[in-house]
Amino acid sequence: MAPWVLSNSNVSLEGTETIVKSPFPFFIACYVEGRPKPKIMWLKDGENIDEIFENNGEVSLSDENQTLDFKYATKKYEGKYECNVENRVGHIQPFTNVIIEDETLAPSDTNLVITIVSFTIIFIIVFSFVIILVIRIKKNKIIRNDMLQLELFFLREGNVGKLNKECTIEEQAELLPYDNSFEIERENITLGKQLGSGAFGRVLLAQVKGLNGKESPTRVALKM
Structure with missing residues (x-):
């Protein structure tokens, strides 16, 4: 039985147009039947895709070569794609013309994007300011705590080495060690x-x- 194209394909013997939006993924399906089971080979603009897309990770075949999958829709993938289907009984070559259209945002979508970007920038600025402020507060707190510990140390231990013999003890009381027996x-x-x-x-x-x-x-x- 000669091969024929199933209705859920997006190729046909008369040709179809496959219009896709950039940069979204898309696929071309060539679902066929036949007895014996036909072999499928894909062509782009008359050339074997195995040669065109060799080592290209963005294009792959699945479903026993019945589906040609594209990760991204870009202008380089525009063209005529033919599905060469053949068994010993017959041969058919349905095709589709792939057209890649640039995705354009509606004015409302553009405004939404601008709003989101603006709020994101404001959030980043405010968040950065808060982080810097918190770091400064913690740093100042550490400095104040260190100064307090230093003051307490000098209060307890004094600084007898700086006593001036020419001055009275009363004038240099802060240099004397603290005596907690008076508490x-x-x-x-x-x-x-x-x-x-x-x-x-x-x-x-x-x-x-x-x-x-x-x-x-x-x-x-x-x-x-």
Whole structure:
């Protein structure tokens, strides 16, 4: 039985037009039957596609050579594609003319693309600014923490080596090491009436337990 073309093909003996949009994928189908089973060979503009598209990863055959698949629609794939079908009973050569059209965006699509791109750029700028700001805040926090630790170190250890013999101790108190034996627990202090106030703060009358090793409360003036 001579080969014939099935209706679900997009080629025919009279020829067809296959119009595709760039750069989308497309295929050309040449579904045929015959007894014995026919062999299929594809031609583009009269040349064997095996020679034209050799080592071309964008074009491939499937379905026992009945389908010619293209990954991308580009102008170089325009032309007349013939499906050479043959068995010992007969021969047919249906074909199609492939036309590649450039994909153009409608005005509404163009506006949408511009809007998306604009928002993307704004988002990237804002996100970058936030990242830089967070990095700076963390860096400043680390610097402040390091400075605080340094100040606490000098407060505890002092800097006796810088004491000037020509100055009094009172004038260089900040260079002396900190003595925590003078610290008093908050619960050992009982606040009393206010004695005075001003730009320096407030001065209160207070009772302090354990001052100078004494068990009995000691009356003091406490500045707040």
